[in-house]
Amino acid sequence: MSVDTMEKLYVSELKDLYSAENQIIKTLPKLAKAAVSPELKAAFENHLVETRGQVERLEKIFQMMGGSPKGKSCAGMKGVLEEGAEILQETEQGDVRDAALISAAQRVEHYEMAGYGSVRSYAQLLGQPEAARLLQETLEEEEAADKKLTELSKKLNANARAQQKQHATA
Numbered sequence: 001m002s003v004d005t006m007e008k009l010y011v012s013e014l015k016d017l018y019s020a021e022n023q024i025i026k027t028l029p030k031l032a033k034a035a036v037s038p039e040l041k042a043a044f045e046n047h048l049v050e051t052r053g054q055v056e057r058l059e060k061i062f063q064m065m066g067g068s069p070k071g072k073s074c075a076g077m078k079g080v081l082e083e084g085a086e087i088l089q090e091t092e093q094g095d096v097r098d099a100a101l102i103s104a105a106q107r108v109e110h111y112e113m114a115g116y117g118s119v120r121s122y123a124q125l126l127g128q129p130e131a132a133r134l135l136q137e138t139l140e141e142e143e144a145a146d147k148k149l150t151e152l153s154k155k156l157n158a159n160a161r162a163q164q165k166q167h168a169t170a
Helices: 006-034 038-065 075-090 095-125 129-169
Strands: none
Touching: 006 038, 006 075, 006 095, 038 095, 038 129, 075 095, 095 129
16 A cells, blocks of 8 residues: 555554554563563553553554554564664563663653654544544553653662672672
8 A cells, every 4th residue: 555645544544553552561460470570560561451442442442543543563572672683682681671671661662652653643644633642652552651660660670770789799
């Protein structure tokens, strides 16, 4: 499909986000399992529930448009998630891995925020206020998740640094 109209761009980007969210649903349980911090585990588990709701919102938007959300694979999210998977292989379980997991998760959040901000604007431009409202709701959840990760990173990064100093003196 050649993307030559705003409507086609909107649909293409929505399908991309749908694919991205489904990839995230498969990844979040792995991140929660890999995290040592109970707060980080809980953040990943809570975001999994939110992400399922975000998929439902996208499906609702496609129902309103009379289309299907399927048919596209988000290569960008695949790459971001692959980088995150490398962290699990490259870091030892502990506070340093938790710090790295937060960094990887924030990359995911920022990718999503960029996408949702754009499609929300497209929905507004195309006269789809209900879709724009649903997309704004998701954007706000992604922003809140990013903020939560930032707050967690302050504690967990300090823990990781303290762990490093302990290893250096041992």
